[in-house]
Amino acid sequence: MIYALDHKIIFYHVPKTAGASISHWMEDNDLGYVAAIRPIHMHPQSFKKYNFPVEWSFCVVRNPWERWVSWWYYWRFLAKRIDHSFEEYTEKFFTNQFKPQGFAGGHYGPNIPQIHYSRYVHEVLRYENLEEDFKKVQDKFNIHAPLEKKANISKGKQHYSHYYTSPRLIDLVSEYYKEDIEELGYTYGV
DSSP states (O other): OEEETTTTEEEEOOTTSSHHHHHHHHHHSOOSSEEEOSSTTOOHHHHGGGOOOOSEEEEEEOOHHHHHHHHHHIIIIISOOOOOOHHHHHHHHHTTOOOOSSSOSTTSGGGSOTHHHHTTSSEEEEGGGHHHHTHHHHHHHTOOOOOOOOSSOOTTOOOGGGGOOSHHHHHHHHHHTHHHHHHHTOOOOO
16 A cells, blocks of 8 residues: 555555556655555555545456456466465365465455455556556646556466366356455456
8 A cells, every 4th residue: 555645645555456566656756755554455444543634545456357367376476385276276265275374364365355445445447447547546646657567467477267267266256256246347258
Protein backbone atom coordinates (compact mmCIF):
# COMPACT_ATOMS: atom_id res chain seq x y z
CA MET A 1 0.00 0.00 0.00
CA ILE A 2 1.33 3.41 -0.95
CA TYR A 3 0.13 6.70 0.50
CA ALA A 4 0.85 10.01 -1.24
CA LEU A 5 0.54 12.39 1.69
CA ASP A 6 0.65 15.68 -0.25
CA HIS A 7 -2.18 14.50 -2.51
CA LYS A 8 -4.07 12.47 0.12
CA ILE A 9 -4.24 9.59 -2.33
CA ILE A 10 -3.80 5.96 -1.39
CA PHE A 11 -3.16 2.90 -3.51
CA TYR A 12 -4.37 -0.36 -1.99
CA HIS A 13 -2.20 -3.20 -3.28
CA VAL A 14 -4.22 -6.32 -4.05
CA PRO A 15 -1.76 -9.24 -4.44
CA LYS A 16 -0.85 -10.15 -8.05
CA THR A 17 -2.47 -7.15 -9.75
CA ALA A 18 0.56 -5.09 -10.92
CA GLY A 19 0.91 -3.56 -7.47
CA ALA A 20 4.70 -3.56 -7.46
CA SER A 21 4.77 -1.68 -10.77
CA ILE A 22 2.27 0.90 -9.52
CA SER A 23 4.20 1.29 -6.27
CA HIS A 24 7.39 1.93 -8.26
CA TRP A 25 5.55 4.48 -10.40
CA MET A 26 4.34 6.35 -7.32
CA GLU A 27 7.78 6.27 -5.69
CA ASP A 28 9.68 7.24 -8.87
CA ASN A 29 7.61 10.30 -9.82
CA ASP A 30 7.53 13.67 -8.12
CA LEU A 31 4.47 13.16 -5.93
CA GLY A 32 5.79 14.85 -2.82
CA TYR A 33 5.99 12.73 0.32
CA VAL A 34 5.15 9.09 -0.48
CA ALA A 35 5.04 6.43 2.22
CA ALA A 36 5.06 2.68 1.77
CA ILE A 37 2.68 1.40 4.43
CA ARG A 38 3.14 -2.06 5.91
CA PRO A 39 1.68 -4.57 5.59
CA ILE A 40 1.65 -3.87 1.87
CA HIS A 41 -1.64 -5.69 1.30
CA MET A 42 -3.59 -3.99 4.08
CA HIS A 43 -7.33 -3.75 3.43
CA PRO A 44 -8.99 -0.32 3.30
CA GLN A 45 -11.14 -1.19 6.32
CA SER A 46 -8.02 -1.98 8.35
CA PHE A 47 -6.33 1.26 7.32
CA LYS A 48 -9.30 3.39 8.44
CA LYS A 49 -8.28 3.07 12.08
CA TYR A 50 -5.17 5.19 11.44
CA ASN A 51 -7.35 8.15 10.52
CA PHE A 52 -5.11 9.47 7.72
CA PRO A 53 -6.84 11.98 5.46
CA VAL A 54 -7.75 10.28 2.18
CA GLU A 55 -9.42 12.21 -0.62
CA TRP A 56 -9.09 9.52 -3.28
CA SER A 57 -8.18 5.84 -3.23
CA PHE A 58 -7.79 3.15 -5.81
CA CYS A 59 -6.94 -0.50 -6.32
CA VAL A 60 -6.51 -2.89 -9.24
CA VAL A 61 -8.50 -6.10 -9.65
CA ARG A 62 -7.74 -9.03 -11.92
CA ASN A 63 -9.54 -11.97 -13.45
CA PRO A 64 -9.49 -14.55 -10.61
CA TRP A 65 -8.45 -17.47 -12.83
CA GLU A 66 -5.58 -15.45 -14.30
CA ARG A 67 -4.63 -14.15 -10.85
CA TRP A 68 -4.44 -17.69 -9.48
CA VAL A 69 -2.12 -18.78 -12.32
CA SER A 70 0.04 -15.72 -11.69
CA TRP A 71 0.27 -16.59 -8.00
CA TRP A 72 1.27 -20.19 -8.69
CA TYR A 73 3.75 -19.12 -11.37
CA TYR A 74 5.35 -16.60 -9.05
CA TRP A 75 5.97 -19.11 -6.23
CA ARG A 76 6.94 -21.92 -8.60
CA PHE A 77 9.33 -20.15 -10.98
CA LEU A 78 10.30 -16.75 -9.56
CA ALA A 79 10.47 -17.32 -5.81
CA LYS A 80 11.15 -21.06 -6.25
CA ARG A 81 9.33 -21.90 -3.02
CA ILE A 82 7.13 -24.71 -4.34
CA ASP A 83 7.65 -27.52 -6.82
CA HIS A 84 4.03 -28.53 -7.36
CA SER A 85 2.45 -28.64 -10.80
CA PHE A 86 -0.38 -26.18 -11.31
CA GLU A 87 -2.92 -29.00 -11.11
CA GLU A 88 -1.49 -30.42 -7.87
CA TYR A 89 -1.07 -27.01 -6.26
CA THR A 90 -4.59 -25.89 -7.15
CA GLU A 91 -6.22 -29.13 -6.02
CA LYS A 92 -4.33 -29.26 -2.72
CA PHE A 93 -4.72 -25.56 -1.92
CA PHE A 94 -8.46 -25.39 -2.50
CA THR A 95 -9.13 -28.66 -0.66
CA ASN A 96 -7.04 -27.60 2.36
CA GLN A 97 -4.40 -30.27 1.82
CA PHE A 98 -1.55 -27.83 1.26
CA LYS A 99 -0.16 -25.99 4.27
CA PRO A 100 3.10 -24.41 3.14
CA GLN A 101 5.72 -23.41 5.65
CA GLY A 102 7.20 -19.93 5.54
CA PHE A 103 4.47 -18.02 3.74
CA ALA A 104 1.33 -18.57 5.73
CA GLY A 105 -1.03 -15.84 6.87
CA GLY A 106 -3.04 -13.21 5.04
CA HIS A 107 -0.45 -12.74 2.32
CA TYR A 108 -0.40 -16.39 1.34
CA GLY A 109 -1.82 -16.71 -2.11
CA PRO A 110 -4.33 -14.42 -3.59
CA ASN A 111 -6.64 -15.94 -1.05
CA ILE A 112 -7.44 -12.37 -0.09
CA PRO A 113 -10.72 -11.67 -1.90
CA GLN A 114 -10.48 -8.64 -4.16
CA ILE A 115 -13.85 -7.37 -2.97
CA HIS A 116 -12.22 -6.63 0.40
CA TYR A 117 -10.56 -3.80 -1.51
CA SER A 118 -12.89 -2.91 -4.38
CA ARG A 119 -15.88 -2.22 -2.13
CA TYR A 120 -14.03 0.48 -0.20
CA VAL A 121 -12.10 2.55 -2.75
CA HIS A 122 -13.05 5.45 -4.96
CA GLU A 123 -11.75 3.87 -8.16
CA VAL A 124 -11.33 0.25 -9.23
CA LEU A 125 -8.92 -0.29 -12.10
CA ARG A 126 -8.85 -3.51 -14.09
CA TYR A 127 -5.60 -5.33 -14.73
CA GLU A 128 -6.91 -6.38 -18.13
CA ASN A 129 -7.30 -2.68 -19.11
CA LEU A 130 -4.52 -1.28 -16.95
CA GLU A 131 -2.86 0.92 -19.54
CA GLU A 132 -6.13 2.76 -20.21
CA ASP A 133 -7.46 2.64 -16.63
CA PHE A 134 -4.18 3.93 -15.17
CA LYS A 135 -4.75 7.24 -16.98
CA LYS A 136 -7.22 8.04 -14.18
CA VAL A 137 -4.36 7.82 -11.68
CA GLN A 138 -2.06 9.86 -13.89
CA ASP A 139 -4.76 12.52 -14.21
CA LYS A 140 -5.28 12.66 -10.43
CA PHE A 141 -1.58 13.35 -9.92
CA ASN A 142 -1.29 15.41 -13.13
CA ILE A 143 1.74 13.30 -14.04
CA HIS A 144 1.60 11.32 -17.24
CA ALA A 145 4.79 9.28 -17.01
CA PRO A 146 4.12 5.79 -18.39
CA LEU A 147 3.49 2.86 -16.09
CA GLU A 148 6.27 0.36 -16.62
CA LYS A 149 6.07 -3.23 -15.54
CA LYS A 150 9.09 -3.50 -13.27
CA ALA A 151 8.63 -6.30 -10.80
CA ASN A 152 7.40 -9.88 -10.50
CA ILE A 153 7.09 -10.24 -14.25
CA SER A 154 6.22 -13.77 -15.28
CA LYS A 155 8.15 -14.19 -18.51
CA GLY A 156 7.19 -17.17 -20.60
CA LYS A 157 3.84 -17.64 -18.90
CA GLN A 158 1.06 -18.66 -21.28
CA HIS A 159 -2.55 -17.47 -21.35
CA TYR A 160 -4.21 -18.53 -18.12
CA SER A 161 -6.62 -20.94 -19.84
CA HIS A 162 -3.64 -23.11 -20.83
CA TYR A 163 -3.12 -24.11 -17.18
CA TYR A 164 -6.69 -25.21 -16.47
CA THR A 165 -6.51 -28.75 -17.83
CA SER A 166 -9.82 -29.91 -16.35
CA PRO A 167 -13.21 -28.42 -15.52
CA ARG A 168 -12.52 -29.29 -11.86
CA LEU A 169 -9.64 -26.79 -11.67
CA ILE A 170 -11.85 -24.07 -13.15
CA ASP A 171 -14.59 -24.96 -10.67
CA LEU A 172 -12.26 -24.89 -7.65
CA VAL A 173 -11.21 -21.33 -8.47
CA SER A 174 -14.79 -20.37 -9.36
CA GLU A 175 -16.12 -21.55 -6.03
CA TYR A 176 -13.37 -19.98 -3.95
CA TYR A 177 -13.66 -16.60 -5.68
CA LYS A 178 -17.42 -16.73 -6.20
CA GLU A 179 -18.06 -13.29 -4.70
CA ASP A 180 -15.20 -11.68 -6.63
CA ILE A 181 -16.47 -13.22 -9.87
CA GLU A 182 -20.07 -12.14 -9.32
CA GLU A 183 -19.42 -8.67 -7.96
CA LEU A 184 -16.62 -7.75 -10.35
CA GLY A 185 -18.26 -9.36 -13.37
CA TYR A 186 -15.50 -11.77 -14.35
CA THR A 187 -15.98 -14.85 -16.51
CA TYR A 188 -13.66 -17.68 -17.44
CA GLY A 189 -12.75 -17.34 -21.07
CA VAL A 190 -10.22 -18.33 -23.65
